[in-house]
Amino acid sequence: MTTVELPSAERVAVRATEILTAIEADQEFPAFAAASLKYNEDWTCYSGTPIISRYNQEADAAPLFAEGLRALCLKAAVFEITGDEKMAEIPIAIPVDEMTHAMIAQPQLLARITARVGVPIIHQTNQEHTDWRTEGYTHQAYRYAWGEPPERYWIDHEEAQRRLGVLRGKYEEAGFLNMGQAHLIDFGEPVAA
Incomplete structure (x- = not known):
């Protein structure tokens, strides 16, 4: 059985910058950016961006x-070099x-752009790793x-866990349980139409 090793961070960095340049130069990139930035109340998540201090x-x-986008390009570069999702x-x-979730939720635009660029974007929630650490592989690349x-955005894993604990306490005080996956709010009788 062959074991594939992560490529050098330098090699991934070179390819990721090429991928980013190609994506940003694509004719549909402005539409992709605009759609991804429509990050409004429909995208509310209790445990992602709220760990950013004084998030706005x-x-x-x-x-x-x-x-x-940079993170997706790094992942795409690793996949292109290794072939391992x-x-x-x-x-x-x-x-x-x-934020990558907002971006991959634009499937038509992203698929057309990446097809023209010739690079698949890799993301699968049950395989993702949000345990980013300063000086780790991703940081180096x-x-x-x-x-x-x-x-502000690249928050080390241990600090992220501490902040999630703070948020968990605040949410529970307000009646939101399991990081927003349940709540104790009773909305009463519906208003007649």
Whole structure:
């Protein structure tokens, strides 16, 4: 049985920057960005972007979109080099992962863009890793490609877990249980139409 190893972070960085450049140059990229940035109340998640200190969706959406796109390009580069979907699910930070969900929820646009670029985008929720750590593989590849990732969005796993604990307590005080998967709110009688 052959074991495939992760490619060097430098090699992944070079390819990821090429992929990013090609995606951003695509004729449908503006429509893809606009659709992904329509990150409104329909996308509310209790455990993704809320771990960002003083998060403001209006101000944070565009920079978070850039980080999500970079993360998808890193994953695509790993997949292209290794051919291994599981290996391509490199660790990314929780808020960045949440933004990638908004991006892959634009399937027609993303499929057409990636077909023209010739690179598949890899993401499967049950295989994703949101245990991003400073100085880990993803951080190294990111650094080679674009410099230091913004700490506001690339929150180290241990700090992310601490912040999730804070949020969990606040949510439970407000009657939201299991990180928003259940609540104790009784809406009473419906209003007649």
